[in-house]
Amino acid sequence: AQSVSQHNHHVILSEAASLELGCNYSYGGTVNLFWYVQYPGQHLQLLLKYFSGDPLVKGIKGFEAEFIKSKFSFNLRKPSVQWSDTAEYFCAVSLYGNNRLAFGKGNQVVVIP
């Protein structure tokens, strides 16, 4: 079955530390890749997305992600986190053409001031 894996569900780090969240998927074929973020008390918001082209994509608030096709991965990175990055981060994948998003279980990230 098709699936999306996110490891290290709970991440705690200090301000200015670097963040990397892993995402692996098991789909074959052409995929669309997304990272969504949910800040406390808010709804899911798009952080960044990859459809095609340059595998290194930049999103809002200094986040970036790299698509590595050979590894079926789409890892999220931020070189220096802030307290305001405390949130839950979800990786999502859809197959090109059908839009049905499959989500990972999410990473709960807590940034300590």
Add this chain to the structure above:
Amino acid sequence: EAGVAQSPRYKIIEKRQSVAFWCNPISGHATLYWYQQILGQGPKLLIQFQNNGVVDDSQLPKDRFSAERLKGVDSTLKIQPAKLEDSAVYLCASSLRFGGQETQYFGPGTRLLVL
């Protein structure tokens, strides 16, 4: 631009009761989705509409869940009768078109607690 609207934001019911959720997508968005998010998990797609037609309802528990999108705009999701395991956040999302490279935009969700 207004986002996806959902109501109510919270609902508490007893098991075996019925409940309905409402969603108004972003203006002009043809495709609408309902997701269920159980605590500690990512959202799971329940049903997908293209205008007022169902594209995919393979993961909708049809013995108790139903959804409709009359006139291709607003949508309602109903649970009848509710079970304890239906406690979750129900998210509505919309995208401009179906197919290809589309981004889904999410509403704030309805948090359901079944006692």
